[in-house]
Amino acid sequence: MSGRPARLALVDAEAxxxxxxxxxxxxxxxxxxYLLIRLPVFAQLAHRTDGFxxxxxxxxxxxxxxxxxxxxxxxxxxxxxxxxxxxxxxRLSGPLFAAAVLGLASYRSSWGQLLHFxxxxxxxxxxxxxxxxxxxxxxxxxxxxxxxxxxxxxPPTSYGWPLRLACLALVLTYxxxxxxxxxxxxxxxxVGDTLRNHIAYSAVRLDVLxxxxxxxxxxxxxxxxxxxxxxxxxVLVELAAPVALLGGLYRSAWVAAAWLMHASILATxxxxxxxxxxxxxxxxxxxxxxxxxxxxxxxxxQM
Amino acid sequence: MSRRIRIAITIAVALLLVAPVLVDxxxxxxxxxxxxxxxxxxxxxxxxxxxxxxxxxxxxxxxATIGDSDDPLIVAGELRAAISAGRADRRCAEIARxxxxxxxxxxxxxxxxxxxxxxxxxxSAAPVERTVHASCSAEQA
Numbered sequence: 001m002s003g004r005p006a007r008l009a010l011v012d013a014e015a016x017x018x019x020x021x022x023x024x025x026x027x028x029x030x031x032x033x034y035l036l037i038r039l040p041v042f043a044q045l046a047h048r049t050d051g052f053x054x055x056x057x058x059x060x061x062x063x064x065x066x067x068x069x070x071x072x073x074x075x076x077x078x079x080x081x082x083x084x085x086x087x088x089x090x091r092l093s094g095p096l097f098a099a100a101v102l103g104l105a106s107y108r109s110s111w112g113q114l115l116h117f118x119x120x121x122x123x124x125x126x127x128x129x130x131x132x133x134x135x136x137x138x139x140x141x142x143x144x145x146x147x148x149x150x151x152x153x154x155p156p157t158s159y160g161w162p163l164r165l166a167c168l169a170l171v172l173t174y175x176x177x178x179x180x181x182x183x184x185x186x187x188x189x190x191v192g193d194t195l196r197n198h199i200a201y202s203a204v205r206l207d208v209l210x211x212x213x214x215x216x217x218x219x220x221x222x223x224x225x226x227x228x229x230x231x232x233x234x235v236l237v238e239l240a241a242p243v244a245l246l247g248g249l250y251r252s253a254w255v256a257a258a259w260l261m262h263a264s265i266l267a268t269x270x271x272x273x274x275x276x277x278x279x280x281x282x283x284x285x286x287x288x289x290x291x292x293x294x295x296x297x298x299x300x301x302q303m
Numbered sequence: 304m305s306r307r308i309r310i311a312i313t314i315a316v317a318l319l320l321v322a323p324v325l326v327d328x329x330x331x332x333x334x335x336x337x338x339x340x341x342x343x344x345x346x347x348x349x350x351x352x353x354x355x356x357x358x359x360x361x362x363x364x365x366x367a368t369i370g371d372s373d374d375p376l377i378v379a380g381e382l383r384a385a386i387s388a389g390r391a392d393r394r395c396a397e398i399a400r401x402x403x404x405x406x407x408x409x410x411x412x413x414x415x416x417x418x419x420x421x422x423x424x425x426x427s428a429a430p431v432e433r434t435v436h437a438s439c440s441a442e443q444a
Binding site for chain 1: 304306309310313314316317320321323324329330331332333334335336337338339340342343344345347349351363364365366368369370372373374375376377378379380381383384385388390393394413417418420421423424425437
């Protein structure tokens with residue numbers, strides 16, 4: 001009998017440094033773009049004084065931060081985010097960006113409304129930010145090469161394992177969302193009028209707040225017979241998330257199903273989950289390092 | 304990093320992620336993901352705010368005027384939190400300050416309106432009930 005331990009897919013996964021680096025670039029660029037687009041929302045938090053109820057890293061306090069602290073946190077997040085994408089001084093910029101976004105998102109959620117789609121991107125940053133994610137495709141790697149300093153000699157698990165941790169966060173997030181529907185809504189959530197009422201609720205919420213409803217809300221409410229099968233489908237997609245860890249066709253089929261679910265939610269409820277809709281949430285499941293070569297080769301074929 | 308440490312961290316991360324489910328406590332960034340998970344009846348209360356002109360006619364206000372944000376989840380969530388915490392008057396004054404530029408508004412009302420939501424979507428039905436939590440002058444604000 002061999003003394004070699006059994007291989008565990010989650011902890012013994014191997015990957016080249018370029019795969020983790022590609023994920024660093026994708027998640028970093030996505031979060032920096034998100035911060036810049038939402039800059040007015042984050043910036044106006046600096047002037048609020050009323051209604052603070054701390055969550056996340058602010059759970060222990062009920063007092064808002066001074067305006068200057070919020071502005072500084074925003075500046076640090078955007079600056080560290082750019083360094084994170086470029087892989088510049090990553091031992092500092094990686095954890096700093098993750099911590100700054102965790103702080104900002106916690107602070108924004110501390111005014112009465114949790115936005116659950118921010119959870120996964122913060123978890124990804126926390127994993128990538130402390131992993132050796134800038135050993136390739138980075139200014140740090142370029143600087144080492146130009147100074148003729150050898151690249152860090154790490155085993156392939158150093159790059160594969162953080163990606164599998166991100167995959168674990170992804171599939172558990174979806175599975176927990178599915179469990180929540182069974183736990184809080186029960187079978188009624190799937191076979192009753194719940195989904196129709198949620199769609200109508202979202203449309204009326206937008207209506208009374210002076211905004212336009214989702215494009216397919218009226219159609220869905222008028223043809224409510226289609227909704228129970230969609231409700232069953234969405235719970236199955238969420239609960240089945242762990243099959244994505246098997247890779248290959250299982251992974252691709254699950255990603256397609258999950259993306260369709262989010263597209264349907266956007267079309268009927270105008271509730272957008274940006275990370276899955278832009279496929280960033282699913283990025284750690286794929287061999288991202290091949291994407292630039294495929295894009296380049298595809299472009300060459302078209303010329 | 305040794306294999307043992309990787310195994311320990313993997314188990315710890317998995318436990319952290321499922322911990323909110325075990326204690327049934329939503330939070331950030333670890334969550335039970337309860338959004339839209341509960342069953343919902345077809346008559347529901349909505350918080351919002353209206354501008355009111357001198358003749359008593361109600362006028363819709365924009366998301367930015369009501370909640371200083373373009374995100375309806377944030378605007379509704381924060382307004383609901385303000386009403387629950389007994390701060391409707393203060394929130395009304397804030398909205399009135401933002402609405403002051405709108406010509407012809409006499410006052411602002413922070414309300415909860417209950418709608419039969421399916422009827423509202425299908426045929427623009429009126430609210431079945433309206434509760435005014437706060438009313439404040441748009442001119443004096």
